[in-house]
Amino acid sequence: MLTLAFDTTQGACSAAISQEGRLLANAFMPMQRGHAEHLLPTIEQVRRQAKISYGDLELIAVTIGPGTFTGVRVGLAAAQALAQVHDVSLIGVSTLELLARAAVPRNNDESAGIIATIDARRGQLYMQAFDALGKAVTLPVIDAASPRIAPSSNHSGLIVGSGAEILQSALPDWRIIHDICQPDASILATESKHWRDRASRRPPSPLYLRAPDAKLPTGIKALNSKLS
CATH class of the missing domain: 3.30.420.40 (ATPase, nucleotide binding domain)
Known part of the structure; x- marks a missing residue:
C-alpha cells in the first residue's frame, strides 16, 4: 500500500x-x-x-x-x-505509539517494557507504557516523572522520547535510547x-x-x- x-x-x-x-x-x-x-x-x-x-x-x-x-x-x-x-x-x-514502535527493534529482552515519554514542560511529562512488541499496556497520561508509569511486571526496559532523561531519574534501572527522541x-x-x-x-x-x-x-x- x-x-x-x-x-x-x-x-x-x-x-x-x-x-x-x-x-x-x-x-x-x-x-x-x-x-x-x-x-x-x-x-x-x-x-x-x-x-x-x-x-x-x-x-x-x-x-x-x-x-x-x-x-x-x-x-x-x-x-x-x-x-x-x-x-x-x-x-x-x-x-507515544510511534516512539515506542521505533524502539521495538532495539529491545532484545522479551520481558522488558518500553516507555515513551515527551517533555510537556511545567514539570510534567506525557507518558505511556508498552510491552516489548510495542503494544500499549497503559493509557497515555500527563504527570510528573514517577515510577508508577512502569507496569509492575517490568523491572527494567527502554525509555524513548524527549522526556527520557527526566523520567529516568524516577526509573534508574531503565535504559534510554538517546537517538529515539523525536x-x-x-x-x-x-x-x-x-x-x-x-x-x-x-x-x-x-x-x-x-x-x-x-x-x-x-x-x-x-x-x-x-x-x-
Whole structure:
C-alpha cells in the first residue's frame, strides 16, 4: 500500500513515503517553529523523490499528538485536506505509539517494557507504557516523572522520547535510547501496517492530554487554502 506519512507535533517536521513497508523517500528537519510553512514543501520533496503522483496514494498516516497544540493542528489540517482532495483513507497514530514502535527493534529482552515519554514542560511529562512488541499496556497520561508509569511486571526496559532523561531519574534501572527522541515519519510510513485497521475517510481526532493554551496560527489557514 502506497503510504504518505508526516509529523509536525514536536521539534521536527518530517515526511515519508513507503510502499508495502519499503521506504521510498523521507525527509526530517529539526525545528521548533515554522511547521505550517515547511510541511507542504517537505511533502512535495518526498513525493518527487519517490517519483509518484498524489493520485497514486492509497493511505495517509499522521501523528495526532500529544505534542504542541500548533504542531498537532498543522499535521491534522494537512492530512484532512489531502485526504479529501485525493479521496484517500486516513490513519491517526499517537506520538507515544510511534516512539515506542521505533524502539521495538532495539529491545532484545522479551520481558522488558518500553516507555515513551515527551517533555510537556511545567514539570510534567506525557507518558505511556508498552510491552516489548510495542503494544500499549497503559493509557497515555500527563504527570510528573514517577515510577508508577512502569507496569509492575517490568523491572527494567527502554525509555524513548524527549522526556527520557527526566523520567529516568524516577526509573534508574531503565535504559534510554538517546537517538529515539523525536517522532519520525519514516517509521510511521514503514510501520503503518500495525495501525491500518484504523483507516477511515473520517479525520482522526487530536490527542492533547492537556487543554490547549494557544490559538490557531494564521499559518494553518494559509496551509488549508493551499491544499484546497
